Amino acid sequence: MRFGIVVNEGPYTHQASDSAYQFAKAALQKGHEIFRVFFYHDGVNNGTRFTVPPQDDRNLQRQWSELAEAHKLDLVVCIAAAQRRGILDANEAKRQGKDGDNIAPGFRISGLGQLIEAGIQADRLVVFGD
Amino acid sequence: MPTLHTINKSPCERSSAKSCLDHVMEGDAVLMIEDAVLGARKGGTFVRVLKAERPACAVYVLGPDLAARGMRTEDLAEGISVIDYGGFVDLAVANARVCAWL
Amino acid sequence: MAEETNRKRFLYINRRAPYGTIYALESLEVVLIGAAFEQEVSVAFIDDGVYQLMAGQDTAGIGMKNFSKTYRALGDYDVRRLYVERESLAERGITVEQLMPITYEDEDDNYTEKPSILLMHRSEMARLIAEQDVVLSF
Numbered sequence: 001m002r003f004g005i006v007v008n009e010g011p012y013t014h015q016a017s018d019s020a021y022q023f024a025k026a027a028l029q030k031g032h033e034i035f036r037v038f039f040y041h042d043g044v045n046n047g048t049r050f051t052v053p054p055q056d057d058r059n060l061q062r063q064w065s066e067l068a069e070a071h072k073l074d075l076v077v078c079i080a081a082a083q084r085r086g087i088l089d090a091n092e093a094k095r096q097g098k099d100g101d102n103i104a105p106g107f108r109i110s111g112l113g114q115l116i117e118a119g120i121q122a123d124r125l126v127v128f129g130d
Numbered sequence: 131m132p133t134l135h136t137i138n139k140s141p142c143e144r145s146s147a148k149s150c151l152d153h154v155m156e157g158d159a160v161l162m163i164e165d166a167v168l169g170a171r172k173g174g175t176f177v178r179v180l181k182a183e184r185p186a187c188a189v190y191v192l193g194p195d196l197a198a199r200g201m202r203t204e205d206l207a208e209g210i211s212v213i214d215y216g217g218f219v220d221l222a223v224a225n226a227r228v229c230a231w232l
Numbered sequence: 233m234a235e236e237t238n239r240k241r242f243l244y245i246n247r248r249a250p251y252g253t254i255y256a257l258e259s260l261e262v263v264l265i266g267a268a269f270e271q272e273v274s275v276a277f278i279d280d281g282v283y284q285l286m287a288g289q290d291t292a293g294i295g296m297k298n299f300s301k302t303y304r305a306l307g308d309y310d311v312r313r314l315y316v317e318r319e320s321l322a323e324r325g326i327t328v329e330q331l332m333p334i335t336y337e338d339e340d341d342n343y344t345e346k347p348s349i350l351l352m353h354r355s356e357m358a359r360l361i362a363e364q365d366v367v368l369s370f
Contacts, residue, residue, distance in 0.1 A: 001223050008232070008370065015164045019138070022194070026215035032223075041258055041370070080261060084254075112265040119366040120240055120271065124222050127230040127369050129138070133362055149247065149279055152319075153358040229245070229361055230369040 003027050004122035005037045006115065008129030010045030011060035012053070017046050020128040021063055028071055036074045036118040037064075039107075041129070044087045047077040049104035061104045068106035075107045076114045131226030132157045138232060141169035141176040150231035151179065156186040159221055161213075163192045168199060170210050177207035192218060240365035241272045246281035248370070250300070251291065256284045257299050259370035264302070267309035274313040274364075275306075276357060282320045285331040285349065300332065307336030307348055314348045317357050 005024055009016035024034055039046050046064060053059050068075050077087055086102075089109050093101035103109060119125050135154060141147035147162075147169055154160060162170055169176035170191045180189060193212045196202070203212055213221070222228050244263055250256035263275055277285060284303070291298040306314065314334060321327065328351060337343040352360065361367060 003222070006368070015138070019163055022215045023218055027219045030216060030219055032219065040262075041254060081258060112262055113269070115262060115368075116242075116266045116269045116271070119242060119368070120269065124228055125366050125368070126136075126222055126228045127232075127367075129230060129232040129369065133367075145279065146247070152354050153278075153361055155358050155362050158362075227361075227364055227367050229367045232247070232369050 001123040002033045002035045002121065004035050004118035004125040006118075006125065006127040006129075007037060007039045007043035007046060008041045008127065010042035011051065013042070014130045016128040016130060017043065017060055017064075018058075020126075021060070021067070023126060023128070024067060024073075028067075034071070034073055035122045036076055036114060038115045038118055039075070039077045040081055040112075040115065042081075042085065044077045044082045044085050047075070047082070047087050047104050047107035047109075048102045050102050065104050065106040073106070077103070077107050077109050078115070079109050079111055082109050132159065134158070134221050134225035134228045135160045136228060136230045137162050137166040137169075138164040138230070140165040141174075146231040147176060148179070151184050153229075154184050154187050159188045159190060159225055160184075161190045161192065161218060161221060162195075163218070164195055165199075167191045167195045167201065170196075170206050171201065172205065172207040174207070177210075181207070181209070190217070190221065239271045241363060242266060242274070242366045242368065243361060243364040244273070244275045245361075245367060245369045246275065246277050246284055247279040249280040249283035250289070251294065251296055255370040256281070259368075260284075260299065260302055262368065262370075263306065263311055264309055267311055273311050274315060274360065275311060276360065277314065277316045277320070278357065279317075279320050280324075282316055282324065282326060282331075285314070285316065285334070286326070287330060287332045303332060304334050306334065310336075312336040312346075312348050313350060315350050315352045315357065315360060317354060318351050319354045321351075
């Protein structure tokens with residue numbers, strides 16, 4: 001089956017991103033396809049490369065980036081939610097006149113339409129939130 | 131085709147678990163994940179409500195979340211099945227849609 | 233899938249009051265963007281989600297944007313089915329008269345203005361969920 005996954009909360013504060021990650025890993029292990037992982041609301045905060053979590057704990061951003069690379073996953077951060085919360089790629093930083101960008105490898109910023117498209121294209125859409 | 135309902139908050143913290151049960155149809159599955167697994171403890175109010183009001187739906191709890199919170203299978207109310215993330219994926223496949231009660 | 237078309241049935245479930253958290257506003261943004269995709273859209277207001285439709289919202293004192301009038305534009309985006317749960321209203325002591333009057337123009341009926349808000353019992357809401365292809369929760 002083809003899955004769409006939605007992550008509505010940021011890393012660490014809620015378990016949503018962890019649960020979504022574990023679900024994604026399990027789905028891939030079973031041979032399913034993940035059409036897209038869409039990060040909305042505070043979920044966009046999973047996509048910054050500037051987190052420095054404690055060494056003895058998991059690095060959620062790195063986990064997502066590595067899973068994306070290993071399985072060619074499409075990790076999409078919603079542009080509207082990202083703008084509110086300060087997650088930028090180089091293009092957005094330039095467009096908005098900001099002095100830096102922070103998007104993590106493997107994540108891309110795009111519109112809410114990508115969430116709807118995931119709902120249309122996937123067989124199942126699974127939402128992780130608070 | 132049936133629905134997989136997921137609950138992620140403890141029934142004592144939030145009303146989402148109750149709202150979920152209010153909208154379950156016969157043949158649906160309910161999966162408790164994250165803090166919601168705390169509601170699966172035997173002797174608690176939630177499982178009493180669950181048994182009384184929704185006997186016709188299959189109830190599952192995510193094992194890794196139980197273990198994280200120091201709960202063992204013996205602590206669970208009767209009739210609740212423990213599954214892992216692979217089982218969660220299987221449930222999502224077996225049911226027509228997933229409805230998250232946040 | 234919806235019969236005879238390739239459109240999917242999308243249900244957006246709103247269970248939270250506005251302003252205390254961003255979920256009401258950002259879920260509305262999904263509904264508006266989603267409207268362009270010509271799927272079969274229903275929006276459900278359950279539990280505290282019914283507060284999103286309250287008339288007379290005045291946010292001047294809290295310094296936040298009042299986005300309540302955006303619900304009234306939903307009809308222009310072809311989102312015409314706003315299902316409000318009766319029990320959720322009753323448990324909160326709210327009547328439908330206290331909600332915003334949200335309408336759409338029915339082009340199949342001389343553009344007659346019709347209500348978008350449709351009251352539903354909990355049991356009907358359960359059946360509605362069971363009819364969907366995609367359920368989005370916020």
